[in-house]
Amino acid sequence: MDRINSALRRVPPWLIYVVAAAWAAWMFWRGVTGDLGADPVKALEHTYGERALQLVVLGLAITPLRRFAGLNLIRFRRAIGVTTFFLVLAHFTVWAVLDVQSLARVWADIVKRPYITVGMAALALLIPLAVTSNNWSVRRLGPKWRKLHKLTYPMAVLAAVHYVWLAKGFQIEPLVYLALIVGLLALRVKWSGLLPGLARRSA
Amino acid sequence: GIAGGIGGRAMAASDALEPNDYGDITTYNNYYEFGTGKGDPAKNAHMLTTKPWSIKIDGLVDKPGDYSMEQIAEAMTMEERIYRFRCVEAWSMVVPWNGFELADLLDMAGVQSGAKFVAFETAMRPEEMPGLRYPVLDWPYVEGLRLDEARHPLTIMATGIYGKPIPNQNGAPIRLVVPWKYGFKSIKSIVRITLTDTQPPTSWNKANAGEYGFYSNVNPTVDHPRWSQASERRIGGGLFAARQDTLMFNGYDEVASLYDGMDLAKNY
Numbered sequence A: 001m002d003r004i005n006s007a008l009r010r011v012p013p014w015l016i017y018v019v020a021a022a023w024a025a026w027m028f029w030r031g032v033t034g035d036l037g038a039d040p041v042k043a044l045e046h047t048y049g050e051r052a053l054q055l056v057v058l059g060l061a062i063t064p065l066r067r068f069a070g071l072n073l074i075r076f077r078r079a080i081g082v083t084t085f086f087l088v089l090a091h092f093t094v095w096a097v098l099d100v101q102s103l104a105r106v107w108a109d110i111v112k113r114p115y116i117t118v119g120m121a122a123l124a125l126l127i128p129l130a131v132t133s134n135n136w137s138v139r140r141l142g143p144k145w146r147k148l149h150k151l152t153y154p155m156a157v158l159a160a161v162h163y164v165w166l167a168k169g170f171q172i173e174p175l176v177y178l179a180l181i182v183g184l185l186a187l188r189v190k191w192s193g194l195l196p197g198l199a200r201r202s203a
Numbered sequence B: 001g002i003a004g005g006i007g008g009r010a011m012a013a014s015d016a017l018e019p020n021d022y023g024d025i026t027t028y029n030n031y032y033e034f035g036t037g038k039g040d041p042a043k044n045a046h047m048l049t050t051k052p053w054s055i056k057i058d059g060l061v062d063k064p065g066d067y068s069m070e071q072i073a074e075a076m077t078m079e080e081r082i083y084r085f086r087c088v089e090a091w092s093m094v095v096p097w098n099g100f101e102l103a104d105l106l107d108m109a110g111v112q113s114g115a116k117f118v119a120f121e122t123a124m125r126p127e128e129m130p131g132l133r134y135p136v137l138d139w140p141y142v143e144g145l146r147l148d149e150a151r152h153p154l155t156i157m158a159t160g161i162y163g164k165p166i167p168n169q170n171g172a173p174i175r176l177v178v179p180w181k182y183g184f185k186s187i188k189s190i191v192r193i194t195l196t197d198t199q200p201p202t203s204w205n206k207a208n209a210g211e212y213g214f215y216s217n218v219n220p221t222v223d224h225p226r227w228s229q230a231s232e233r234r235i236g237g238g239l240f241a242a243r244q245d246t247l248m249f250n251g252y253d254e255v256a257s258l259y260d261g262m263d264l265a266k267n268y
Helices: A001-007 A014-032 A040-069 A074-100 A105-111 A112-132 A136-139 A143-166 A172-186 A198-203 B007-015 B021-029 B039-049 B068-076 B103-111 B148-149 B201-207 B252-257
Strands: B054-059 B065-068 B081-086 B091-101 B117-122 B143-144 B157-160 B176-177 B191-196 B229-232
Touching: A014 A040, A014 A074, A040 A143, A040 A172, A074 A105, A074 A112, A105 A112, A112 A143, A136 A143, A136 B065, A143 A172, B021 B091, B021 B157, B054 B068, B065 B068, B068 B103, B091 B103, B091 B176, B103 B148, B103 B157, B103 B191, B117 B148, B143 B148, B148 B252, B176 B252
Parallel strands: B054 B191, B091 B229
Antiparallel strands: B054 B065, B081 B091, B091 B157, B117 B143, B117 B191, B157 B176
C-alpha cells in the first residue's frame, strides 16, 4: 500500500479535471456526430449523470479507504468533488437545453416532479461546496468549512434517490448506488456513541 | 382486411409520415425480458427461438386451440401500415409495420357473444430471456384491450418491419400494434390470446397502478405522475432536434368515438 501511495503522490490532481473535461467533450462530440445511438440526448444525459454519481461514491469512499485500507486519496478529493459538480451541471444542462428545451417546462418539472425536485436539490447543495473548494475559503471559513462540507452527505443521498425514483419497474442498478452511498455514510457513524448500552454489552 | 395498403382509410392519420431508419427501430427498444437498457434487446434477443411458434387462442371463442404461425399467415391479409409509435417515456418513432388486422384473427377463432375483453401474454422463457432473472415486472408480461379496441381496424398484429420479418428485439415473430396507445400496450412475442368477459390484468398497471392505467391512450392532457406527456422527442433527429407536441390519441382521431362519454383523465 505504501508503494501505491507514494506512486499516487506523483500524480497531479489537476489531471482529474483534464481527463473529465476531455471525456465530457468527447461524449458530446459523439452525440453530435450520431455515435451515441438512436437517442443521443438521453444517452448524454444519462452518461453525465451516472458518471457524476460514480464520482460521488468515489468521493465518499476516500475517508473509509484511508481508514480501513490505508489507501490515501485525500489530495484528489477536491478535484473529485469539483469535477462531480461540473458533471452534474453538464447533466442538468443537457436535460434543460436539449431534452426539456424550454424554461417554462424546466420550471414546471422542478416544481411538479418529485424526482426532478430531488435532483435539483442535490445540484443546489453542490453549489456552496464547489464555490468554497479553494484554499482561500478553507482558511477564511475555518472550522465552519468542515461543517459546510458535510452537505456532501445529504447531497449524495438525494442524488441516489433521484436515480432510484426515475427508474421504471423494479430495477437493480439504481438501488446498488443507493446501497453503496448509504453504506459509505454508515461507515462514518460512530455507532458506539449512538448506542452506548450496546457497545458496553458487546465489550 | 378492411383497409387497403398505404393511403387506405385507416392510414388517414399517417399522411406524410417519414419512417425512422431501420437501424433506429431495431436498436432502440424497450423489451425488458431482454434487459432494461434500450440496447439490451438488440444485444440479447437473438437467443429467442421463434420457429416453431404458435398462439394459444382460448376463452370465449368458438374454436379454441393452438394456431401455428404458418396457419395464421396463410389465412390473413398482409399489408403495410406506417404508424406513429409513442412511448410512455415521451419519445416517439414512425414505424412501417407489416401485418394484418387483429379483428381478422379474432374472427378466425370465432368470438362468442359474451366476450368483452381480449387478454394477451408474452412468451416467458428464462433460458432464452436473460431479463427474466430480475423482478422488474411480474412475469410473464400481460396486456389487454377492450373488445371494440381490439376489433378497431387500426389495431394490427405485426409480423414484419420494412418488409422484412420482424426482428426478435421488436417482438418476433408476432406482436400487437395499437397506434393510439402508449407503446407498452403493444405487447410483443405473443403466445396466448384469451377472450374474456372481465377486464384482464396488465403488467404495468399491476406494477404501478397510479402511473399506468388499463387504457393508456396517448393523451397530452393527462401527465404521467413523474413526467409531462404534453410533448415528445422524435427519435432520429439527432442531438439538437426540437420537441414536438403530442397529439390526442397520437393523432388517430378516428378512435375517439370508442371513448364517447368516458372521462379519459379518470380512465387513463
